[in-house]
Amino acid sequence: MEYTKTLLREIGLEPERLEMFHIGASEAPAWARAVSEMTERARELGPNRLKKEIKTMQSAK
Amino acid sequence: MPTPSEFRQALASKEFILTAELDPPKGADLSVVQEKISALKGKVQGVVVSDNHSARMRMAPLGLCRALLDQGLEPILTLTGRDRNRLALQSDLLAAASLGIQNVLAVTGDHTSWGDHPQAKPVYDLDSLQLLGALNALNLGQDLSGNPLEGAAPLFTVGAVVPLTANPLQPVIMKFRKKAAQGVDFFMSHPLFDLNNAGPFFEQTREIKTPLLATVCLLKWEQVAGYLPGNIPGLFLPEGMLEQFKSWGEGAYESKAWEFARKLIEAIKKDGRFRGVHLMLQGEEIRVGELV
Amino acid sequence: MIVAQRKPFEEIKKSLAPYENIVVAGCGTCVAVCLAGGKKEVGLLASQLRMSFGLDKKNVKVSEVTLERQCDREFLETVKNEVEQAEAVLSMACGAGIQFLAEAYPQRPVYPGVNTTFIGVAEAAGLWTERCRACGECLLAETGGICPRTICSKGLNNGPCGGMMEGKCEVDPERSCAWVLIYDRLSQEDRLAAMEAVRQPTDYTRQTQPGKVTHAAYLRRYHADSK
Numbered sequence: 243m244e245y246t247k248t249l250l251r252e253i254g255l256e257p258e259r260l261e262m263f264h265i266g267a268s269e270a271p272a273w274a275r276a277v278s279e280m281t282e283r284a285r286e287l288g289p290n291r292l293k294k295e296i297k298t299m300q301s302a303k
Numbered sequence: 304m305p306t307p308s309e310f311r312q313a314l315a316s317k318e319f320i321l322t323a324e325l326d327p328p329k330g331a332d333l334s335v336v337q338e339k340i341s342a343l344k345g346k347v348q349g350v351v352v353s354d355n356h357s358a359r360m361r362m363a364p365l366g367l368c369r370a371l372l373d374q375g376l377e378p379i380l381t382l383t384g385r386d387r388n389r390l391a392l393q394s395d396l397l398a399a400a401s402l403g404i405q406n407v408l409a410v411t412g413d414h415t416s417w418g419d420h421p422q423a424k425p426v427y428d429l430d431s432l433q434l435l436g437a438l439n440a441l442n443l444g445q446d447l448s449g450n451p452l453e454g455a456a457p458l459f460t461v462g463a464v465v466p467l468t469a470n471p472l473q474p475v476i477m478k479f480r481k482k483a484a485q486g487v488d489f490f491m492s493h494p495l496f497d498l499n500n501a502g503p504f505f506e507q508t509r510e511i512k513t514p515l516l517a518t519v520c521l522l523k524w525e526q527v528a529g530y531l532p533g534n535i536p537g538l539f540l541p542e543g544m545l546e547q548f549k550s551w552g553e554g555a556y557e558s559k560a561w562e563f564a565r566k567l568i569e570a571i572k573k574d575g576r577f578r579g580v581h582l583m584l585q586g587e588e589i590r591v592g593e594l595v
Numbered sequence: 596m597i598v599a600q601r602k603p604f605e606e607i608k609k610s611l612a613p614y615e616n617i618v619v620a621g622c623g624t625c626v627a628v629c630l631a632g633g634k635k636e637v638g639l640l641a642s643q644l645r646m647s648f649g650l651d652k653k654n655v656k657v658s659e660v661t662l663e664r665q666c667d668r669e670f671l672e673t674v675k676n677e678v679e680q681a682e683a684v685l686s687m688a689c690g691a692g693i694q695f696l697a698e699a700y701p702q703r704p705v706y707p708g709v710n711t712t713f714i715g716v717a718e719a720a721g722l723w724t725e726r727c728r729a730c731g732e733c734l735l736a737e738t739g740g741i742c743p744r745t746i747c748s749k750g751l752n753n754g755p756c757g758g759m760m761e762g763k764c765e766v767d768p769e770r771s772c773a774w775v776l777i778y779d780r781l782s783q784e785d786r787l788a789a790m791e792a793v794r795q796p797t798d799y800t801r802q803t804q805p806g807k808v809t810h811a812a813y814l815r816r817y818h819a820d821s822k
Contacts, residue, residue, distance in 0.1 A: 249639060249643055252603075252604035252605075252643060253604065253643050253646050253647035253650065254647065254650055255646065255650070291650055292646055292649050292650055295649045295650060295652055296649055298652070299649065299652075299654045385749075389796060410757070411749060411751065411756040411757065411758075412749075413758065413765070414748055414749060414758065414765060414766045416748075416766050417765075425748075425749060425750075427749045427750055427751060428796060428797070428799075429796055430749070430751040430752055430753050430754070430756070431753070431756070432753040432793050432794075433752070433753065433793075433794075433795070433796050436793065447796075464757055465757075466757050466759075469755075469759065470760075470761050470762065471762055471775060471778075473778065473782075474754075474755050474759075474774055474775055474778035474790075475755060475759070477778070477787075477790060477791065478753065478754070478755065480791075481753065481791070481793055484793075485793065493757060532760055532761060532768075533760040533761070533763065533765065533768045536758050536765050537757045537758055537765070539760060
């Protein structure tokens, strides 16, 4: 996970966009917290620049 | 056959010898070290001129050694294997001999990573033992490939270095014996702070009678305060000594260090196992008179 | 094996900047073992390149192909199509493989994706250390199986040097002094006599640049038997 974050950092993407959580199948509250956390992070970081670029490139074809 | 150098004669005479270390300037201007040369004159029987000491690029020792001869001092040229291949080493030695420089201290040399050109290629084509071999070959009138030299062969007085307090000691003693067997006229120790620490070395090398000079090094306060074993190449400061030096405090350190050096020199003179003292004053050569 | 490290991403990206169609060529042998240029690493790097160029608003095609070895012509031939459809190649093989690939496809610029570092061994997962300098006159018989030309920072044939401190090397206090290691090993094997002789200087004619080896059985084929 640390390594993959490094790979993201190398290309200028925020490593916080990626995270790994160990959650058991029956741990619903933990799952909810993880989802809230990532949603909150996504809000703070804003839209992923790459997503926009890919859309632009695909529509330009 | 060249006349034996004054230093060679001093070694043969059994008198207690004093030498001092002098670094060439980082530049082409010898006037920068003139004061130090003048201070050393008459005080020591030999001046060991370093060779890119700690891999910091400076004028080659050849230049300063010739200047010392011109001013009536006796030079000992340090030659390391770090910067020159076997061709250049032999060439430089022959040039030195032609300029009247006959005393050579052959060492492996501090690694390039210590100095101010860390990206340079470390040569080490010859290690200290092989360099001693080259010196002996030249003295016999031939080069390392066995080719005869033209004209009169040089008469180098050959020196090597030995760490008396090494740990582990056995491999170091083995190397010391190898050096002695190659043919060395004198040895100089790594900086020594406590004569007792040299005991184990001497116990195992009684059979080697080559003259040995003990090096007395004056450390600066910054070096003591920041000392960690291995952060000054070739300098091992025993724990007890380090604590003692630190206990003096920055203010009192200098005068106490010089006093310590004076006492150490006296002890070395009386010891009986040493033929002399080599002073490493690290830039304070002007004050040599305070010690001798 | 040959150990290499992937070059810094910025450096790789910069060398590929002029192109819109790149193929990343991996190698399945040494560089795969040291996790620098095998199929998986090719996949990761290709992904990064696509994403990075994407962020720069550039639509660059990055293909991937991994061959068994790049130091053998028979494998280089297998990637003809992939190489020829691209404008440039990024080779993840060791320096030898990169050059051989470039030689096989001279019409395409071939860029290195790794820095080849040394001949070494896998000490542990993810950790490789150098063991051999390819000096051409292996002296391991006399040094108890420890190479002073590689392990000693100064490559001394007679050691230890005065920089040895507490059994460690003056250049890196975390590293053991090669000659202390040799002494201990020979001592264990009761072969200290091997260290007592003065070793002669290295024979650099054994390390001609560039080196060339012709197997004895092939001397006649390459007219090398008169040498």
